Amino acid sequence: MTETPLPNHGEREAPSRSGYSDVLPAHVGEVIVRAMGIEKYFGDNHVLRGVDLDVRQREAVMLLGRSGSGKTTLLRCINFLEEPTVGSVEIDGLKLGADPLRSRSREHQEQIRQMRLRAGMLFQDFNLFPHMTVLGNCIEAPTRVRGIPEDQAVATAEKFLDKVGLRDKRDEYPSRLSGGQKQRAAIARALCMEPKVLLFDEPTSALDPELIGEVLRVMEDLAHEGTTMIVVTHEMHFARQAADRVVFMDEGVICEQGPPEQILDAPEKDATKRFLRRFLIP
Amino acid sequence: MTAGLGTEAVTPQTIVEQVAASRRAARTRWRLIFGAVWVALVVTIGGGMWLASGADFDFVVRSGPVIVLQGAGATILVSAVSITLATMLAIFGALARLSANPVPNAIGSFYVSLFRGTPLLLQIYFAYFALPQLGLVLPALIAGITALSLNYGAYLTEIFRAGIQAVPRGQREAAQALGMPERLLMRRIVLPQATRIVIPAIGNDFIAMLKDSSLVATITVHETLFMAQRIGRSAFEPVAALLIAGAVYWTLTIIFSFFQERLERRLARSDR
Numbered sequence: 158m159t160e161t162p163l164p165n166h167g168e169r170e171a172p173s174r175s176g177y178s179d180v181l182p183a184h185v186g187e188v189i190v191r192a193m194g195i196e197k198y199f200g201d202n203h204v205l206r207g208v209d210l211d212v213r214q215r216e217a218v219m220l221l222g223r224s225g226s227g228k229t230t231l232l233r234c235i236n237f238l239e240e241p242t243v244g245s246v247e248i249d250g251l252k253l254g255a256d257p258l259r260s261r262s263r264e265h266q267e268q269i270r271q272m273r274l275r276a277g278m279l280f281q282d283f284n285l286f287p288h289m290t291v292l293g294n295c296i297e298a299p300t301r302v303r304g305i306p307e308d309q310a311v312a313t314a315e316k317f318l319d320k321v322g323l324r325d326k327r328d329e330y331p332s333r334l335s336g337g338q339k340q341r342a343a344i345a346r347a348l349c350m351e352p353k354v355l356l357f358d359e360p361t362s363a364l365d366p367e368l369i370g371e372v373l374r375v376m377e378d379l380a381h382e383g384t385t386m387i388v389v390t391h392e393m394h395f396a397r398q399a400a401d402r403v404v405f406m407d408e409g410v411i412c413e414q415g416p417p418e419q420i421l422d423a424p425e426k427d428a429t430k431r432f433l434r435r436f437l438i439p
Numbered sequence: 440m441t442a443g444l445g446t447e448a449v450t451p452q453t454i455v456e457q458v459a460a461s462r463r464a465a466r467t468r469w470r471l472i473f474g475a476v477w478v479a480l481v482v483t484i485g486g487g488m489w490l491a492s493g494a495d496f497d498f499v500v501r502s503g504p505v506i507v508l509q510g511a512g513a514t515i516l517v518s519a520v521s522i523t524l525a526t527m528l529a530i531f532g533a534l535a536r537l538s539a540n541p542v543p544n545a546i547g548s549f550y551v552s553l554f555r556g557t558p559l560l561l562q563i564y565f566a567y568f569a570l571p572q573l574g575l576v577l578p579a580l581i582a583g584i585t586a587l588s589l590n591y592g593a594y595l596t597e598i599f600r601a602g603i604q605a606v607p608r609g610q611r612e613a614a615q616a617l618g619m620p621e622r623l624l625m626r627r628i629v630l631p632q633a634t635r636i637v638i639p640a641i642g643n644d645f646i647a648m649l650k651d652s653s654l655v656a657t658i659t660v661h662e663t664l665f666m667a668q669r670i671g672r673s674a675f676e677p678v679a680a681l682l683i684a685g686a687v688y689w690t691l692t693i694i695f696s697f698f699q700e701r702l703e704r705r706l707a708r709s710d711r
Contacts, residue, residue: 236616238612238615238616261539266621270615270618270620271618273615273616273617273618274618276616277616278612278613278616280609280612280613282609284607284609284610284612284613285613286610286613286614286628287632288631288632288635297617297627298614298617298618298619301619301623301627302617302618302619302620302623343613346617347616347617350617350618
């Protein structure tokens with residue numbers, strides 16, 4: 158695994174050992190995302206076995222775990238790209254219970270859509286719209302879903318493209334961008350909808366090693382600026398730098414969670430230790 | 440390799456050059472022979488037919504331009520209008536075929552089955568001869584275009600359906616994650632990409648239609664074949680007129696195939 162250098166944001170406060178909930182980092186606010194009792198079956202396959210996860214405003218939460226541990230499914234359940242079998246999700250005051258029996262009903266679909274407006278999603282393979290320019294990708298949903306006037310949407314898009322360092326690429330089509338640029342453009346596109354939380358599904362897994370750094374740098378800046386985010390990742394160094402909390406998942410449940418120093422350096426559960434051993438070879 | 444190199448030493452470099460040169464020569468030879476066979480076939484078969492028809496060259500000078508100009512114009516017009524209408528029909532057909540609702544799905548499936556399951560010529564006859572008995576009198580041109588559009592629309596429906604299904608699932612998920620409702624997602628994200636996928640197939644169908652449009656000659660639409668038959672009959676040169684009509688269709692096909700290939704290459708190049 159290639160370690161990509163990340164900007165140094167100084168020392169973190171020493172973590173307390175007394176468990177997560179008593180030691181909230183100072184910058185963290187109220188609970189804004191609350192997943193309760195999430196279970197998910199794919200056929201007979203019990204992928205999530207009852208997950209509760211609270212995420213607070215301005216908190217950066219990293220989901221770690223072996224493949225198949227359910228972390229990506231949990232992320233996709235939060236904005237209902239997968240309908241949970243059981244459980245409920247609440248984002249910024251809007252609560253929606255899983256209802257797989259009526260999942261195709263118009264009413265339920267509309268509630269899901271309202272939910273998704275509060276959560277920006279980033280995918281492993283970017284999923285930029287190939288028939289639109291970078292700017293077109295960024296203003297499509299704001300103008301046509303939110304009904305924002307075009308000049309205003311363009312101004313917002315330029316602001317966020319600037320932030321991810323792609324202002325000069327605004328009129329390029331995605332096919333002319335590198336993988337790292339594509340993912341940064343996708344981040345700008347998500348930010349343009351001004352979501353309450355950003356969900357990242359292994360955003361650097363499809364990238365060449367030398368392109369990972371530029372994406373992680375943007376994400377780390379977002380984290381340090383107080384963007385609420387939930388990130389499924391395998392980048393341990395990044396998790397240590399940018400996470401307020403690391404959540405380790407195993408066998409469809411949350412196995413252990415806490416500040417990164419605690420989970421990454423002094424895990425208590427065997428599953429966590431086994432998992433980390435592969436990454437942290439001295 | 441022969442040792443005819445004179446005083447030059449045989450180095451790997453010269454061998455590479457020699458191989459390249461001999462490949463180039465072989466390729467040129469191949470093309471020359473290919474072209475020669477083509478010319479020979481056109482001259483012997485075309486010329487033979489011409490001689491066998493005993494046609495008067497005067498007829499070509501007198502009537503050729505009429506068949507070519509009026510006939511080819513009508514052929515292109517009928518084909519272009521029909522392929523456009525067929526494409527629009529096909530988009531709705533494909534959306535119906537992909538609908539979760541059984542009613543539109545059944546209608547779409549019925550449409551495709553009926554128009555693919557009966558001969559195009561019969562559909563043309565039906566539009567021109569049978570509809571008037573049901574109280575709907577269509578001019579020959581309109582009846583012909585209607586039948587061609589409906590028939591090709593059925594084939595293109597299945598092509599569009601495959602095109603829509605070929606748009607990666609991630610595109611749909613990305614649009615959903617941005618809060619796009621189903622209709623907007625289909626119109627702005629899926630259909631434009633599906634259209635790009637099926638454009639080569641539409642081009643192919645257009646070329647096929649250039650030839651199938653000759654069937655509307657049977658209902659007196661003044662297109663290439665009809666003009667050729669009429670003029671040929673009155674001038675007592677039926678075979679020569681057919682030869683001219685054949686040449687018109689063939690030339691049109693060659694021209695549009697050329698553009699079709701270029702379009703296909705351009706689409707392939709700009710693909711992500």
